[in-house]
Amino acid sequence: MIKLIEKIEGEAKLNFSFQEGRIDDVQVDFMSSRGIEEILKGKSPLDALVINPRVCGICGHAHLIATVQALESCYEDIKISKKAKIIRELTLNFEIIQNHFKWFYLTIFPLFGLKQEIMKALHPSQLMGKAIALFGGQYPHTSYAIVGGVACEITNMDIIKLQRYIDETIGFFEKNVANADIQTLQKLENTADIMTKQGDLPDILRTIEKNGWQKLGKSYDRFIAFGENSCFAKGKLLNARIYRNVFVEDVRESDSTTSFAKSVHYLDRYYEVGPLARAMIKKNPLIKDAHGRYEDSMFTRILARVYEIAGLLTHSRSLIEELDLSEPSYIKPDIDISQLNSSGSSAVEAARGTLIHKVEIENSVIKNYEIITPTQWNLCGGDNKNRGVSQKAMIGLNNTDIAELVFKTFDVCSVCTTH
């Protein structure tokens, strides 16, 4: 007997079909689209810097950086100062951090029968929003990155404020999320060590353990990340091996007949992107240990996302040390972008995983623009032969509540998925 259950998550529609008490298939459809890629065609390349952050109010900064880097990649040779690079990276880190806090306390908490912790979600994410605003003027939706660098001229005063925002966020993390010194947390190598700590993260992990859910939500166990910077590494993990050479050119999109979300594959395979993928490719000891026990399950995925906050906070703190304010914020490119007939691409790690932008410039305008978002990798429906990453993770589960939880461990964002 096939039983059909439909569930709506934001603008995503999940259609489950059950056989013998288990989910034997689930269709994932995204129900809206704005046609951003169409809009970009024919516009001045620099307009993309204003339009693209607005693809998503949740990871708009990643879209800004992806845009500016895609435009810059159209040059044969373009110089960006180290200062500008660090500033772009810092803001990217802050955006990811604030996202993870909100996901944990607003989305994940209620799925474990807990009350949404609005203040716990807001306090750290406001601090990070303020940190972004120091460079970007406002958050969400900044457009301060420009081809050749950044527009902001920061001062020592800004740096002091920035340090304060970061330290306060670290303090919050140590007090609430995992009760230990952040340096100690960074060095953990054994899952058991985090399970014995106090705090909201270990609490959730213990609940998963108590319910015996550790291994639920497994997918292909294949990971990929393209956004390389001082914090993240590039590569793919396939059949338990890491390959460092991956090429954006081999990433393909294909249309779906039922949903506005196009599916994304790399050399004909689906891969998971996001914090878990990043940690596995970077060989993070704690996440590798958890993965060794439970593979790519909801346990590992939740742990990886929240644990990433700690790494990003300490990394940001050390990045600030490297800032040299006497460097230029902007280095003028030798030719104006409107003179280019060229194409390029970029890859950036956003909160939910790899974000790819591809652009073609011809006769001073954008001829083509392609945006491939992290949620497309994780949440798109598959084809007849293979199911998508989140689909695969839900198939075999015996009820839709667990399936919903598994689905949301990927951190759903429908506006990005369809753009």
Add this chain to the structure above:
Amino acid sequence: MPDRIEGVKKLFTSRSARVETNKGESYYNDLFERCQTRLRELRVSQPANDRLDFSEVLSNNGVDRRDFMKWVSATTAMLMLPPMFSPLVAEAAELMNRAPVIWLELQDCAGNSEALLRSDGPKIDEIVLDIISLEFHETLQAAAGFQAEKQLEDAIKTFKGKYLLFVEGSVPMGMNGQYGTIGAGAETFYDHLMRVSKDAAAVVAVGACATFGGIPAAAPNPTQAVGVMDVVKGKPLINIPACPANPANMVGVVIHYILTGQLPELDSLLRPKFAFGYRIHDNCERRAHFDAGEYVEEWGDEGAKNNFCLYKMGCKGPMTFNNCSIIRYNEAVNWPIGVGRGCIGCSEPDFWDKYAYERPMANAKIKAPAGGVEKSVDEFGLGLLTAAGIGIGIHAIASAIGGKKEDGGAE
């Protein structure tokens, strides 16, 4: 170019007060009494939710009375009310749970909800999120799917004719509305909006998308996106544009509604004057440099390091009405001009096509209304809209489609 700058200078060096901030004693005395009566009535009415007691929430979050009173006077000033209204504003804040708010997301980026989550400091977030009765917010609420739909229906029924409907995102009219559907029945955004706005006391469109179509409406407008005002007719409607809209202005509208039972005074684009009666340029911290003819000529130059005026880098402050130069963003940490990238005019119709980025105003195919030195906001706004042939075109198509739908409806 120099001529133009001179011209613009003349035009905008005029007195900045384009909104009437002093309407005379008898007006305010009158208003004061009306507000008092209204608050008295509200106090005896049932709260829309019994979620939280106001003073309890404040103290639970370590907000003392002094912080709160600071916020109250800032809000009173923002609403352009004289200080004597402060106690009433404080009372209105305490009675916020008498105003049910339903929040819909249509064709959007969730950016305005994000901005709301970052409104003015934890204390005010508390007020916004817990005290204002956000009966239904598709992103913030924990319930999802069928449960959420049921909540929405309940809220509409319970607060029939009383709730404020906040809408974020534009309405896609192309392909019979199929570019955006919601819920199990795949109701189009258009139908969804029509259904939920029917019983609203007033509709508040938040952000550039919901007000004027926003980014989705950028040429060639693939989904035929329009703003809420293009389709919702016969309802009090208020626009809080900008991308994202400033949370202080959203809270301001709610407070004003509680206080007076009415919407605040609006300009020709239906924007509250208390927020959009100010031109960025007139309150800009770089204005002295504009007047002195000191401009950033190239990113990263000496001018940029010294915070010179960004006019030549394409700043649209002279054409843009909003209060972000006064209240700023992210707990007043900063604003776009503060970091030296210039204003993109995000609270004006069609900013996505006309203003965008580094197109200095002289090349941006926009003309400041000529002649008058003392143009009012109203006329200025209209001037812009008239200049925007495309904008009008879209609006006209939209109303036609909207009208047809209504005509062809069941009743």
